[in-house]
Amino acid sequence: MESTVASKIPFKDLCLLCEKISSSARSMKGAYLRKYISYFREYAKKMKQETPSLDDSFYPILRLLLPQLDRERGAYGVKEHNLAKVYIRILGLPKEGHDASKLLNFRAPKTAGKLAGDFAEVAFWVLKSRCPEGGSLNVEQVNMHLNKIVLKHAAHDPRGVDAELVAMLTSMSAAEQKWLIRMLLKDMKFGLGQNSIFGIYHPDAKELYDVCNNLHKVCQLLHNPTVRLHEVEVSLFSPFRPMLAERCNVRSVEESMKKSQFYYVETKHDGERFQLHMENGVFKYFSRNGYEYTDGFATLLTPHVAKLLRTDIKSCILDGEMMGWNQKLKCFKTKGIDFDVKYLKMGDDIRPCLCVFDILLCNGQVLTNKPLCERLHFLESLFTPSEGIIMYTEQKKVTTGQEVMDELNLAIDKRLEGIILKDPTSVYKPNARKGGWYKIKPEYTEGLMDHVDLIIMGGYFGEGRRKGISHFLLGAAVPPATEGMEPVEFHSVVRVGSGYSMYELSELLQKLSPHWQRVLPGQCPPCLAWTKEKPDVWIAPQNSYILEVKATEIVPSKSFKVNFTLRFPRVETIRYDKKWSDCMTLTEFDSLRKEASGKLYSRHVDASNELPESPRKKQRHLTRVPIKLGEQFRGIDISGIDVVTDLLEGKEFCVLTDWKEHTKQDIETKIVQNGGTVVQNTGHNTFCAVAGNTTLRVHNIAKSGRYSVVHVDWLLRSIAAGELLPWTPADLLYATSTVSEQLSAKYDMFGDSYTQPLNKDTLKYVFEQVEKMVIDVLISL
Numbered sequence: 001m002e003s004t005v006a007s008k009i010p011f012k013d014l015c016l017l018c019e020k021i022s023s024s025a026r027s028m029k030g031a032y033l034r035k036y037i038s039y040f041r042e043y044a045k046k047m048k049q050e051t052p053s054l055d056d057s058f059y060p061i062l063r064l065l066l067p068q069l070d071r072e073r074g075a076y077g078v079k080e081h082n083l084a085k086v087y088i089r090i091l092g093l094p095k096e097g098h099d100a101s102k103l104l105n106f107r108a109p110k111t112a113g114k115l116a117g118d119f120a121e122v123a124f125w126v127l128k129s130r131c132p133e134g135g136s137l138n139v140e141q142v143n144m145h146l147n148k149i150v151l152k153h154a155a156h157d158p159r160g161v162d163a164e165l166v167a168m169l170t171s172m173s174a175a176e177q178k179w180l181i182r183m184l185l186k187d188m189k190f191g192l193g194q195n196s197i198f199g200i201y202h203p204d205a206k207e208l209y210d211v212c213n214n215l216h217k218v219c220q221l222l223h224n225p226t227v228r229l230h231e232v233e234v235s236l237f238s239p240f241r242p243m244l245a246e247r248c249n250v251r252s253v254e255e256s257m258k259k260s261q262f263y264y265v266e267t268k269h270d271g272e273r274f275q276l277h278m279e280n281g282v283f284k285y286f287s288r289n290g291y292e293y294t295d296g297f298a299t300l301l302t303p304h305v306a307k308l309l310r311t312d313i314k315s316c317i318l319d320g321e322m323m324g325w326n327q328k329l330k331c332f333k334t335k336g337i338d339f340d341v342k343y344l345k346m347g348d349d350i351r352p353c354l355c356v357f358d359i360l361l362c363n364g365q366v367l368t369n370k371p372l373c374e375r376l377h378f379l380e381s382l383f384t385p386s387e388g389i390i391m392y393t394e395q396k397k398v399t400t401g402q403e404v405m406d407e408l409n410l411a412i413d414k415r416l417e418g419i420i421l422k423d424p425t426s427v428y429k430p431n432a433r434k435g436g437w438y439k440i441k442p443e444y445t446e447g448l449m450d451h452v453d454l455i456i457m458g459g460y461f462g463e464g465r466r467k468g469i470s471h472f473l474l475g476a477a478v479p480p481a482t483e484g485m486e487p488v489e490f491h492s493v494v495r496v497g498s499g500y501s502m503y504e505l506s507e508l509l510q511k512l513s514p515h516w517q518r519v520l521p522g523q524c525p526p527c528l529a530w531t532k533e534k535p536d537v538w539i540a541p542q543n544s545y546i547l548e549v550k551a552t553e554i555v556p557s558k559s560f561k562v563n564f565t566l567r568f569p570r571v572e573t574i575r576y577d578k579k580w581s582d583c584m585t586l587t588e589f590d591s592l593r594k595e596a597s598g599k600l601y602s603r604h605v606d607a608s609n610e611l612p613e614s615p616r617k618k619q620r621h622l623t624r625v626p627i628k629l630g631e632q633f634r635g636i637d638i639s640g641i642d643v644v645t646d647l648l649e650g651k652e653f654c655v656l657t658d659w660k661e662h663t664k665q666d667i668e669t670k671i672v673q674n675g676g677t678v679v680q681n682t683g684h685n686t687f688c689a690v691a692g693n694t695t696l697r698v699h700n701i702a703k704s705g706r707y708s709v710v711h712v713d714w715l716l717r718s719i720a721a722g723e724l725l726p727w728t729p730a731d732l733l734y735a736t737s738t739v740s741e742q743l744s745a746k747y748d749m750f751g752d753s754y755t756q757p758l759n760k761d762t763l764k765y766v767f768e769q770v771e772k773m774v775i776d777v778l779i780s781l
Contacts, residue, residue, distance in 0.1 A: 119181060242430065690715055
C-alpha cells in the first residue's frame with residue numbers, strides 16, 4: 001500500500017477538491033482541477049526521487065473523478081435505496097423517523113425539500129451532526145474497498161458488500177461520504193464534464209480514451225503532459241469508441257451527398273453495436289461502451305466464427321451490429337423484445353449473430369486511416385458468411401437523393417429501423433459523429449410517423465434541474481360500455497420524460513399541481529390501472545391533459561398494464577385543445593399495434609409529398625420575411641409620445657408581458673406618458689418589472705432575486721389614482737427579499753393586512769392563498 005503516491009493522499013483532500021469544483025463558478029472549475037493536477041505531479045516527482053520504485057500514476061484519482069468511465073472496475077450493485085438502508089442501520093435511525101424518511105424518499109420534495117433528487121446531498125445533511133470532522137482513509141484505501149465491493153457483488157455476497165460499505169462510512173466525515181456516494185452511483189454532479197477533465201489532464205487524453213476505453217492506459221501513456229501522441233491507433237484487445245453516424249433528414253440528403261460521386265447505403269440494424277477482436281484464435285467481444293462480453297459469446301459464437309474465417313487471417317478487428325437471430329423463423333428479432341443479445345444461452349430460440357460492416361485491422365495492419373472503399377476490399381473475402389452466425393451487411397451504391405428515398409421506403413416496407421449512408425472516402429474516426437456517415441430513419445421526416453394521444457395518469461419526481469415532477473405515466477382509455485359515454489378506466493401504456501421544453505413543462509405543471517395525489521403503497525386509484533411501472537403521484541382523469549406522443553414502435557412489456565409500451569417515446573405537443581376523454585382507447589391502440597407489425601410508420605416518403613402540419617409546427621410558414629424581433633418583444637418609439645404627468649418621473653420600468661386588452665406597447669406608452677422610462681431588459685436602475693401573467697421570462701427574472709415583478713393592474717390603478725399606490729401582496733407576482741420583509745410587517749402569510757379592513761377583492765385574494773396552502777398540505781400527506 002505504501003508503494004504508491006495514492007497511498008500518501010488523504011481521501012478528504014480529494015473530496016475538498018470536488019467540493020471546490022462543485023461550488024465554484026463555471027469559469028473557475030477547470031482552474032481548480034488544473035492546479036490540483038499540477039500539485040500532484042510536483043508531489044509525485046519529489047516522492048519518486050526519494051523512492052524510485054514508487055507508483056506515481058494519476059490513475060487512482062482519475063478513476064474516482066470519472067467513475068462512469070472506469071471499465072476496469074465492474075458493477076458495485078449499490079443504489080440509493082441500498083445505501084439508505086445501510087445508513088438507517090448503522091446510525092440506528094428510527095425507521096419511521098424524519099431522517100430515515102428523508103433517505104428513503106430522497107426524490108420527494110415533501111421529505112427532502114430543496115435537496116430532492118440528490119441522494120448524496122440529502123445524506124450529507126443527515127450525517128453532518130453525526131460524523132467526525134475528518135476521515136482517516138487515503139485514496140489507495142478507498143480504491144481497495146471499492147474493488148472489494150465489486151468482488152463481493154460479483155460473488156452474490158450482499159452482506160460482504162454491506163461490510164465494506166460500513167468499513168468506509170464509519171471512517172469518513174459527512175463531506176467525504178457525500179462524494180463517496182457520488183462515486184458509488186457514478187454521477188459526480190460537480191459541473192465539469194469528462195471532456196474538460198481529459199483536456200486538463202493531457203491534450204491527447206480524450207482522443208486516446210476514445211480508441212482504448214481504458215483510464216489506466218490513458219494515465220500510463222500520457223504520464224508526461226509535454227509529450228504528445230502524434231497518431232493514436234486502435235489496437236488489438238483494447239476496445240475503442242466506435243465511429244458514429246450523423247442524423248440526416250432524407251428530404252435534404254442530396255446536400256450531404258455533394259462530396260463524392262457515389263455513396264454506400266446499408267440497412268440500419270436494430271441490434272447492439274459490437275466489435276470483434278481476434279488474434280491467433282483468441283476472440284474477444286466488446287460493446288460500444290467498452291464493456292467486454294467474451295464469456296457470453298465464447299460458446300455461442302466463437303467456435304462457429306473461427307471456422308468461417310479465411311485461413312490466412314491471423315488477426316483482425318471487425319465493427320458491426322450484434323443481432324438476435326430467431327432460429328425457428330430464420331429472421332432477426334427486434335432488440336429489446338423479450339431478450340438481451342448479450343445474455344443469450346445455449347438452447348435459446350434466439351442466438352447471437354454478428355452483422356459486420358467495417359474492418360479496422362487485418363493481419364497486424366491498422367486500416368483506420370484508409371478510406372471506407374479500401375477497407376471494404378479487405379473485408380469482402382475475410383470470412384464465409386453463415387446465416388445466423390456471422391453475416392456481411394449488404395452495401396449498395398447510390399448517386400441521387402431519389403435513390404436514397406427508394407431505399408428508405410424499402411426499409412419501411414420491411415419494417416426495418418432505417419438506413420445508413422456512408423461516404424466511400426471517409427476514414428474511420430473513433431467516437432466521431434461528423435465523419436461522413438449519416439443515419440436516416442422514418443421518424444426524422446415529418447409526416448411519416450403515427451402519433452398517439454395518451455392521457456397523463458401520474459408523475460415522477462426528477463433529479464438535477466428537474467427536481468420536481470418531470471416525467472409522466474401515460475395511459476389509454478378502456479372503451480366505455482355504452483358508445484358516446486365518457487371512459488371511466490385507464491390503463492398504463494408508457495413513461496415519458498422528453499420532448500417538451502422547461503417552459504412547456506412549467507406551464508403544464510402549473511395546471512396539474514393542484515390535483516396531484518400521493519400514490520399509496522400497494523394501491524391503485526379505482527379509475528387507473530398500472531403494474532410494475534407506478535408513479536409517485538396520480539391525478540384524476542377529469543383533471544388531466546392529453547399528450548401527443550411520437551415513438552418508433554410498439555413493443556411487448558410487462559411493466560405496463562396493456563402488456564406493451566412505446567419504444568423511444570417523446571412528447572410531440574401538449575394537447576390543451578383536446579378534452580381529457582378524447583385520448584386513445586385500448587381498441588385503437590391494439591389496432592395500431594397490429595397494423596404495421598408494431599411499427600409506427602408505414603407511409604412512404606416522396607420528394608413531392610405535402611406534409612400535414614402538426615399543432616406544434618403550425619406557426620411555421622414558407623413565406624420568407626426579414627429577420628427581426630417579434631412585435632411583442634420590441635420597444636415603443638417614444639419620439640411621438642407626449643408626457644402629460646410626472647407621476648413616474650425618475651423611475652425605470654421593464655414591461656414583460658401583455659395583460660387582457662392591454663398590449664405590451666400600450667403599457668409602455670402609458671409609462672412614458674406619465675414621465676417614466678422604459679427598458680427592454682432589467683438593469684441596475686430598474687425600479688421594477690411589470691407583467692400581467694407568469695411566463696418563463698418572468699420566472700427567470702424572479703429567480704435572479706434582484707427585481708420585484710409587479711402586476712400590470714397596480715400600474716394602471718396608480719395612473720388612474722394619480723399617485724403611486726403602496727404595494728400589497730396581491731400586487732406582486734414576485735417580491736425581492738427586501739420588499740418581502742417590509743410587507744411581512746404589515747400583512748400575514750395569507751396577505752391579510754394587520755391594519756386595513758378587507759374589501760371584496762382582497763378577501764378573494766386571501767381565500768385563494770388559504771386554498772393553495774390547504775392543497776399543498778393535502779398533496780404532502
